[in-house]
Amino acid sequence: MKVGIIGVGTVGASVANILRDNKDIIKARVGFEITPVIGVVNNLNKDRDVSIELTDDVNKVLDDDSIDVVVELMGGIEKPYEVVKKALAKGKAVVTANKALLAYHRYELEELAGDIPFEYEAAVAGGIPIINALREGLSANHILSIRGIMNGTCNYMLTKMINEGVDYDTILKESQELGYAEADPTFDVGGFDAAHKLLILASIAYDVDAKPEDILIEGIQNIDSPDIDFANEFNYSIKLLTIAKKKGKQIELRVHPVFIPKTEMIAKVDGVMNGVSVIGDRVGETMYYGPGAGGDATASAVIANIIDIARRGKGSPMLGFEFDHTENLQIMPKEEIETKYYLRLRVEDKAGVLAKIAKILGDKNISIEKMIQKPLNTTCANLLLATHMSVEKDIVDALQQIEDVGVVTAKPVMIRIED
Amino acid sequence: MKVGIIGVGTVGASVANILRDNKDIIKARVGFEITPVIGVVNNLNKDRDVSIELTDDVNKVLDDDSIDVVVELMGGIEKPYEVVKKALAKGKAVVTANKALLAYHRYELEELAGDIPFEYEAAVAGGIPIINALREGLSANHILSIRGIMNGTCNYMLTKMINEGVDYDTILKESQELGYAEADPTFDVGGFDAAHKLLILASIAYDVDAKPEDILIEGIQNIDSPDIDFANEFNYSIKLLTIAKKKGKQIELRVHPVFIPKTEMIAKVDGVMNGVSVIGDRVGETMYYGPGAGGDATASAVIANIIDIARRGKGSPMLGFEFDHTENLQIMPKEEIETKYYLRLRVEDKAGVLAKIAKILGDKNISIEKMIQKPLNTTCANLLLATHMSVEKDIVDALQQIEDVGVVTAKPVMIRIED
Numbered sequence: 001m002k003v004g005i006i007g008v009g010t011v012g013a014s015v016a017n018i019l020r021d022n023k024d025i026i027k028a029r030v031g032f033e034i035t036p037v038i039g040v041v042n043n044l045n046k047d048r049d050v051s052i053e054l055t056d057d058v059n060k061v062l063d064d065d066s067i068d069v070v071v072e073l074m075g076g077i078e079k080p081y082e083v084v085k086k087a088l089a090k091g092k093a094v095v096t097a098n099k100a101l102l103a104y105h106r107y108e109l110e111e112l113a114g115d116i117p118f119e120y121e122a123a124v125a126g127g128i129p130i131i132n133a134l135r136e137g138l139s140a141n142h143i144l145s146i147r148g149i150m151n152g153t154c155n156y157m158l159t160k161m162i163n164e165g166v167d168y169d170t171i172l173k174e175s176q177e178l179g180y181a182e183a184d185p186t187f188d189v190g191g192f193d194a195a196h197k198l199l200i201l202a203s204i205a206y207d208v209d210a211k212p213e214d215i216l217i218e219g220i221q222n223i224d225s226p227d228i229d230f231a232n233e234f235n236y237s238i239k240l241l242t243i244a245k246k247k248g249k250q251i252e253l254r255v256h257p258v259f260i261p262k263t264e265m266i267a268k269v270d271g272v273m274n275g276v277s278v279i280g281d282r283v284g285e286t287m288y289y290g291p292g293a294g295g296d297a298t299a300s301a302v303i304a305n306i307i308d309i310a311r312r313g314k315g316s317p318m319l320g321f322e323f324d325h326t327e328n329l330q331i332m333p334k335e336e337i338e339t340k341y342y343l344r345l346r347v348e349d350k351a352g353v354l355a356k357i358a359k360i361l362g363d364k365n366i367s368i369e370k371m372i373q374k375p376l377n378t379t380c381a382n383l384l385l386a387t388h389m390s391v392e393k394d395i396v397d398a399l400q401q402i403e404d405v406g407v408v409t410a411k412p413v414m415i416r417i418e419d
Numbered sequence: 420m421k422v423g424i425i426g427v428g429t430v431g432a433s434v435a436n437i438l439r440d441n442k443d444i445i446k447a448r449v450g451f452e453i454t455p456v457i458g459v460v461n462n463l464n465k466d467r468d469v470s471i472e473l474t475d476d477v478n479k480v481l482d483d484d485s486i487d488v489v490v491e492l493m494g495g496i497e498k499p500y501e502v503v504k505k506a507l508a509k510g511k512a513v514v515t516a517n518k519a520l521l522a523y524h525r526y527e528l529e530e531l532a533g534d535i536p537f538e539y540e541a542a543v544a545g546g547i548p549i550i551n552a553l554r555e556g557l558s559a560n561h562i563l564s565i566r567g568i569m570n571g572t573c574n575y576m577l578t579k580m581i582n583e584g585v586d587y588d589t590i591l592k593e594s595q596e597l598g599y600a601e602a603d604p605t606f607d608v609g610g611f612d613a614a615h616k617l618l619i620l621a622s623i624a625y626d627v628d629a630k631p632e633d634i635l636i637e638g639i640q641n642i643d644s645p646d647i648d649f650a651n652e653f654n655y656s657i658k659l660l661t662i663a664k665k666k667g668k669q670i671e672l673r674v675h676p677v678f679i680p681k682t683e684m685i686a687k688v689d690g691v692m693n694g695v696s697v698i699g700d701r702v703g704e705t706m707y708y709g710p711g712a713g714g715d716a717t718a719s720a721v722i723a724n725i726i727d728i729a730r731r732g733k734g735s736p737m738l739g740f741e742f743d744h745t746e747n748l749q750i751m752p753k754e755e756i757e758t759k760y761y762l763r764l765r766v767e768d769k770a771g772v773l774a775k776i777a778k779i780l781g782d783k784n785i786s787i788e789k790m791i792q793k794p795l796n797t798t799c800a801n802l803l804l805a806t807h808m809s810v811e812k813d814i815v816d817a818l819q820q821i822e823d824v825g826v827v828t829a830k831p832v833m834i835r836i837e838d
Contacts, residue, residue: 014701018559018701022559022560022561022700022701025561025746026558026559029558121556127699127702127703127705128556128705129551129552129555129556129557129705132548132551132552132555132556133548133551133552133556136548136551136555136723136726136727137540137547137548137551137552137720137723138548138719138723139445139448139722139723139726139727140437140441140445140718140719140722140723140726141441141719142441142444265687265688265692265708268684268687269684273684280546280719281441282433282437282441282715282716282718282719283546283709283710283715283716283719283720284546284709284710284713284715284716285708285709285710286546286547286548286707286708286709286710287706287707287708287709288705288706288707288708289684289705289706289707289708290702290703290704290705290706291702291703291704291705294703296701296702296703297701297702297703299559299701300557300559300560300699300701300702301556301702303558303559304555304556304557304558304559307555307558307559308555308558312731327444
């Protein structure tokens with residue numbers, strides 16, 4: 001079987017090199033050889049550590065009838081979208097690690113693919129075979145929830161903040177120096193990268209075709225030292241969590257930082273590592289842990305897809321949950337989400353303030369589970385509250401009212417609690 | 420597709436009930452209905468919570484040409500061995516959760532099965548799809564090691580011992596009362612159950628056909644409070660770990676309690692839960708976590724196999740690592756295993772004792788990394804040692820010599836260290 005690789009950066013080079021280095025064991029597992037024959041790059045003059053033929057002409061892959069599988073690792077959305085469409089139209093199996101492409105065009109490309117394999121294990125949580133687990137290992141279950149730590153940059157930063165007390169700006173700078181965060185880190189720290197991955201998993205588990213614009217996405221930028229102290233005080237960790245939960249005929253989809261009890265297995269996923277916890281109605285909780293990024297780890301997932309295609313043949317795509325249109329589930333509107341909330345209110349340290357806040361919360365049926373007040377200076381204090389289960393809309397309205405009545409001296413901060 | 424269930428205990432009843440309760444979603448995922456039609460039991464008079472026809476005649480399943488898949492959940496070895504052989508001979512796909520059967524007859528049954536699916540996801544780590552991950556998700560990798568916590572009884576007991584200081588006898592009794600441990604707990608606490616599971620995973624990853632008799636198996640029965648104290652002092656957890664490690668052309672296979680740093684992800688698997696950490700040469704470490712037992716969790720894995728068989732058809736078995744005969748790996752003899760060791764020596768508290776022990780260890784090239792001496796009473800003390808990397812044979816010999824020279828007042832205890 002012959003493979004063409006479009007985009008030979010870190011991951012593409014790893015795909016070519018692993019197919020070469022682990023050739024014998026892969027042949028033993030498949031029954032025949034899988035050979036990377038050509039790679040497409042933008043710049044032919046750049047030095048690359050690969051031993052395959054390189055070209056800057058994508059048609060050398062698309063027009064070559066001997067190439068069975070196209071690996072798309074170009075990055076971006078519109079260009080790979082055109083390339084994948086052409087490859088599928090030529091009857092070539094496609095493997096991609098491009099989560100942005102999938103977040104926007106997956107349903108359309110799946111339909112276009114029909115019986116031709118179109119696979120993307122590497123697009124979610126890097127080397128962790130989570131799509132395989134959802135489609136096959138858990139196939140007897142209704143999926144009740146999927147909770148993931150799927151952005152290594154954020155998890156590295158939050159782990160350092162909570163374990164070592166490093167502040168946000170310092171750890172962001174360090175992450176940029178280490179190459180974990182981009183010069184413009186918004187895509188990672190703003191939650192958008194994690195959201196793309198969530199949407200792929202949710203579409204497999206629930207057959208919901210949501211776009212990033214449709215769901216609640218918040219980043220980790222507002223987390224500050226009082227929040228870290230609160231977490232440590234109540235034995236919480238802070239994680240950027242992607243959440244998909246089934247509630248009746250609705251699916252909650254959201255990405256945001258959470259306080260989560262340190263005793264939960266997913267809360268123990270630290271540093272740059274990824275983890276995905278899935279609750280099935282019959283199996284209960286299973287969790288999948290591993291590297292979410294890196295050339296070799298990502299390539300491991302790309303090649304797992306190629307091997308599956310080789311084993312099963314072109315005519316037998318991996319049926320998945322996505323063909324379950326029986327339930328017709330809808331995305332829950334953001335404002336209806338119900339969870340527990342942590343509120344950080346910077347208040348003037350004088351009589352009557354707490355009464356005003358308590359009244360606003362009480363009027364919205366928001367009840368308080370925990371509260372700490374910490375003086376900031378002689379006139380100001382941080383009031384830290386954790387609520388019982390409340391509705392998103394009520395919390396947002398209450399925070400607006402609290403701002404409006406002028407009892408806070410800074411914009412209130414809200415972090416959801418997952419327990 | 421029609422399914423016959425041989426053995427309708429807790430797991431068998433769950434298989435029948437999930438196929439009924441989740442019928443619609445399973446049909447959507449497969450494309451057609453999967454129907455449990457008959458169950459075979461020993462005692463027809465016992466009340467069972469299942470809605471399928473029951474019989475006490477196994478031939479009603481074996482001779483029924485309309486039954487495509489036989490689920491074997493009988494327990495034992497010889498009887499199910501005969502039944503599985505007959506089912507395969509009739510061309511029926513077989514799914515089993517019977518780890519003892521597999522530990523002894525897997526290679527033979529796989530050969531007999533040929534193109535007929537013969538699957539056993541549920542036999543290892545209950546509801547965790549670890550076999551699927553090894554065969555498919557990690558198929559691009561040479562597997563460097565597999566380390567598992569695969570006996571919930573032992574893990575529950577050890578978690579209670581280390582987190583709450585409960586002693587072995589008390590927690591064993593509690594586990595028996597909770598139904599986690601049998602009246603004769605040897606199969607669990609002696610490490611034999613975990614060993615069966617290890618052998619199945621090792622055969623998939625390394626194509627080694629080892630029997631339980633061939634490998635190092637030690638249980639948790641000798642762990643005592645000084646060991647717990649030592650673990651807490653050096654931030655270790657104590658786990659019954661199954662270990663398969665590739666060392667050149669040899670495979671280390673062993674089951675025994677270990678001290679393992681609490682920071683390792685596998686060390687964070689607590690209570691009755693199971694976890695399996697796999698290191699691949701390219702992906703690095705991935706870990707799989709979930710319930711290792713229970714009717715519904717185990718049935719979830721059984722049905723995942725049935726669904727895979729339904730999706731792929733009878734003629735396309737799940738090719739696995741087991742067909743990799745290229746490497747011809749051998750099992751490392753027990754005495755050649757190299758690791759770090761913890762030694763608990765009960766010594767007389769008098770001059771010259773430490774010198775004798777140090778000389779014996781030194782002569783065997785065993786060097787000490789950590790040491791604590793804790794007085795037990797006015798005449799005796801526990802000498803607790805952790806060694807650097809040492810060879811099993813040297814440790815065993817040294818402990819024998821230490822006993823022989825009469826410096827210890829109780830049989831030395833040795834626990835391996837995994838870090």
